[in-house]
Amino acid sequence: METAFCTGCGILTGRVRTNCHRTCPAHAAFGGYKPSGMVRANHKMMLDHRSQTKNLLVSHRGAKLGHCCCARPETQAQQRALA
Structure with a gap:
């Protein structure tokens, strides 16, 4: 799972x-x-503001979805505790 999180x-x-x-x-x-392209947001500043989103959707141990943010160590520890 650690490899999957870090790869994601x-x-x-x-x-x-x-x-x-x-x-x-x-x-x-x-x-x-x-x-990701300037046409959708109509202005480069808005595009830069909106285009930094990252979702890691994880399913393990019977749970349909789990969430992880590899930039936050406390979240990684919580995910490891569930595994």
Whole structure:
């Protein structure tokens, strides 16, 4: 699982799923990863503001979805405790 989390953090995309390829919460943010094109936001400043979102959607131990942010060590520790 550690390899999956770290690989997901390194991929330059807005959303990464691990063991949950069909499920995605409707409220989960989705943004491209810099630079993803200026036409959608109509202004480069707004695009830069919106296009840094990263979701790692993880399913393990019977839970449909788990969330992890590899930039926050306390979240990594919580995910390891669940494994």
